[in-house]
Amino acid sequence: MSFTDLKKKSKNRKELLQKQLEENNKRGSDTYKDDRQWYPERDDAGNGAGIIRFLPAPEGEDVMPFVQRFSHGFQGPGGGWFIENCPTTISNECPLCTRNSELWNTGVDANKDIARDRKRKLSYYANILVIKDPKTPENEGEVFIFRFGQQIFDVLQGAYAPEEDALGDTPEAVDPYDFWEGANFKLRIRKVKGQTNYQQSEFEDPSALFDGDDDALKQLWKREYSLQEFVGKDEFKSHEELTDRLNRVLGESTGNRASSAEEAAQKEADEEGPTNPEENNGSADEAATSEGEGGGDAFSKYKELLEDS
Numbered sequence: 186m187s188f189t190d191l192k193k194k195s196k197n198r199k200e201l202l203q204k205q206l207e208e209n210n211k212r213g214s215d216t217y218k219d220d221r222q223w224y225p226e227r228d229d230a231g232n233g234a235g236i237i238r239f240l241p242a243p244e245g246e247d248v249m250p251f252v253q254r255f256s257h258g259f260q261g262p263g264g265g266w267f268i269e270n271c272p273t274t275i276s277n278e279c280p281l282c283t284r285n286s287e288l289w290n291t292g293v294d295a296n297k298d299i300a301r302d303r304k305r306k307l308s309y310y311a312n313i314l315v316i317k318d319p320k321t322p323e324n325e326g327e328v329f330i331f332r333f334g335q336q337i338f339d340v341l342q343g344a345y346a347p348e349e350d351a352l353g354d355t356p357e358a359v360d361p362y363d364f365w366e367g368a369n370f371k372l373r374i375r376k377v378k379g380q381t382n383y384q385q386s387e388f389e390d391p392s393a394l395f396d397g398d399d400d401a402l403k404q405l406w407k408r409e410y411s412l413q414e415f416v417g418k419d420e421f422k423s424h425e426e427l428t429d430r431l432n433r434v435l436g437e438s439t440g441n442r443a444s445s446a447e448e449a450a451q452k453e454a455d456e457e458g459p460t461n462p463e464e465n466n467g468s469a470d471e472a473a474t475s476e477g478e479g480g481g482d483a484f485s486k487y488k489e490l491l492e493d494s
């Protein structure tokens with residue numbers, strides 16, 4: 186190969202390598218590169234927005250309009266990431282959760298910090314229609330899966346069972362997933378002191394989607410994605426596979442490094458000082474952000490997404 190060719194192919198090679206890295210990262214971080222999923226692009230300050238409509242359960246899955254899934258995302262002392270769906274989601278035993286319980290039960294603060302950092306996180310998945318996406322208008326009118334955390338889930342639950350306000354008025358209960366009587370959701374994402382915040386998000390007044398045009402709604406319904414897939418058996422690795430992965434991330438695959446890896450993590454935790462459980466999300470988020478941004482590390486980026494919601 187001539188030098189000119191070498192130079193010409195340089196960009197391609199980089200892209201290829203990048204692609205391969207992404208493919209590798211996909212194992213375990215299945216939602217990181219998933220075209221079905223939507224999340225608004227955020228500006229440099231970490232702010233983003235969009236208007237979405239939560240949709241009812243897809244055809245053939247008329248149970249709940251959302252599913253819940255637990256996952257783990259943490260970086261081992263050697264720099265490797267453990268990003269896996271947690272099998273407790275489907276009532277199977279999880280080697281990491283078992284280990285976390287053991288660490289927690291020692292009562293030692295440093296161990297508790299480690300357990301906290303590695304704990305399972307709950308995500309919700311629902312179908313949405315994107316009504317407005319200022320940064321990526323081509324998404325408007327498309328159906329996506331939206332993954333969200335407790336903050337947004339609480340807002341959705343609040344629509345079902347609204348609380349009395351200070352003036353004694355109680356807003357009318359709304360099923361936010363309903364085609365005819367639901368409401369559009371203004372998603373507002375802000376970065377406040379390093380933490381992602383959804384508190385300025387709110388529902389618009391209830392309105393029938395597509396002005397209640399049943400033909401259009403039926404077509405939309407048929408475009409929805411399966412939610413049960415997210416909690417299907419093949420979304421979760423076997424106990425053996427997870428144990429193996431966990432040992433590798435903790436640097437224990439050689440057998441004799443077990444204690445040193447644990448010690449390193451513990452030392453790290455000691456140096457950071459005690460963590461307030463309330464603030465834990467924030468500090469973990471900050472850590473992920475500072476390592477993730479610019480580094481191009483897909484895993485830490487994914488970790489950030491996990492922490493965010």
Ligand SMILES: [Zn+2]
Pocket residue numbers: 257271272273279280281282305
């Ligand atoms: Zn687990």
